[in-house]
Amino acid sequence: MKPSSILRKSGWILLITAGLVLVAGCNANRQGAPLLTPPALRTEIAAQTQNAGYLPQATDEISSSTSIPEDPSNPDPAVAETATPQATVPPAEILPPTDGPTPTKTPWRRRTPTITPTPQPPEAVMFIHRPGLFSKVKSPLTINASAMTGADGMVWVELIGEDGRDLFQTRLNFSAYTGRSISIAPEITFELQAPAELARLVISTRDQFNRISALTSTDLILIQMGDDQIFQSGYSRAAYIVRAPLEGQVISGGVLQVTALVRPVNENPLILELVDEQGNVVGSTSLDLVFPTGDLSHTPFDVAIPYTVSQQTDARLVLRQESTGRIPGTVALTSLELTLQP
8 A cells, every 4th residue: 555545544534533522522511411420320329318318408698619600691700799698677767857846744733632630539438339329228238338447446337217216336346457448348237117217327437536537328228028129339439528728737817718629418518617625616617519510520619617716726627418318417527637726
């Protein structure tokens, strides 16, 4: 064979080989070309992936080192954006100031009543709590009362019939509680000559000169048969409250000025007396009472009591009212000690 024929054949072989290589390279660069991975290896990788339970996870951020796929609309990878999404807070709305008036607090004037404290009248030191006025009771009767013991520590309890006779009388000895307020509950027995009778229950105390220093009472209806009908007592505050003079005060000039409050127990006048240690009345007056009205519990009064003494005399100022019923006598009394000078 000629050398020129050999060269021509060799050139064609090289040309054909180069064309095959060029065609293979173009097929490798086409999208969708098969991976150059052996089939056995691809089967093993797929099995491992299924066993691991792999699931794609969404990520909040994209690292700057992660490759960004090419965007067909942006052919230059150098200018591709690699942004990291972040939560944003909208800016607070700022309102521009207005030219209107500034609101202000307007004080309101209200009429507030002025509260004037009113002194509460004291509790009565002598008071019958049970039975109350005109209760129907039979013998034996247990009473409930408050009392201030006298100078000798005694408390007198009496039941007076409508003809003035004593149905019951006793002295309770509380000498261990002299001058103190106590509660008493004595039992009273009585006998009647009629099926029913009006009576007065009286509790009193006396001083060292046997003058009555305090007294309270209530009228009852005594019965021989039937059921008791007990009423509770009413107003339990002191009936007479003396503001002036004070206990033990020395009075001179022949006139005693008394300032006091009264809540009448009946319609009879209030009797004011100055009684010396022998029981003599050295000064007295009486006062027609006006019952309290409105919110008043007591009626205030001022009265002058003229007296006559020749020397310094210890006396007791007595305020009392007499009965308006069939049974005579004093029904309420309070007192205090004074020293009188001419």
